[in-house]
Amino acid sequence: MLTDKEVQEFAKHWVESWNSHNLDEIMSHYAADVILVSPVAARILNDPSGTVSGREAVLGYFRRGLEAYPNLKFELIDVMWGLSSLVLYYVNQNGTKTGEFMEMGPGTKVIRVVANYNAKS
Numbered sequence: 001m002l003t004d005k006e007v008q009e010f011a012k013h014w015v016e017s018w019n020s021h022n023l024d025e026i027m028s029h030y031a032a033d034v035i036l037v038s039p040v041a042a043r044i045l046n047d048p049s050g051t052v053s054g055r056e057a058v059l060g061y062f063r064r065g066l067e068a069y070p071n072l073k074f075e076l077i078d079v080m081w082g083l084s085s086l087v088l089y090y091v092n093q094n095g096t097k098t099g100e101f102m103e104m105g106p107g108t109k110v111i112r113v114v115a116n117y118n119a120k121s
Helices: 004-020 023-027 039-044 055-068
Strands: 030-037 051-053 074-081 085-092 097-105 109-117
Touching: 004 023, 004 074, 004 085, 023 055, 030 055, 039 055, 039 109, 051 055
Parallel strands: 030 109
Antiparallel strands: 030 051, 074 085, 085 097, 097 109
C-alpha cells in the first residue's frame, strides 16, 4: 500500500527528472517490464496502439520525445493516489493538461502507465 509520503516524494522527483531532461533519473521510476500507453507515443512512434512495452523501448520513446520537445517542462497541478496506483495531473510548457495513471509495483516502480491529455494536445 502506498503512503502519502511515498506518493509526494515520487511525484516531486518524477517532475524534477523530466524538467532536467535527465533520462537516467526519468527511467529510475520505471520497472523493467513497464507498459506505457499514450496518444503521444502513437504519434511519435507511428503506432496506432500507442503502446510501448519494456524498459528499453520506453527509454527509446522518451529519448525521441525529448528530442521532439526540447523545451519540455512540467508543472504539477495535483497528485491523487490509491492502494497501488497514482495519478499525476500536470501541465506542460504548451499549456496542455495531462493526467497519467500509474500502477506501481515493488520498490515504488511504475509497471503500467496510461497517459491522457486534454483536447489541446
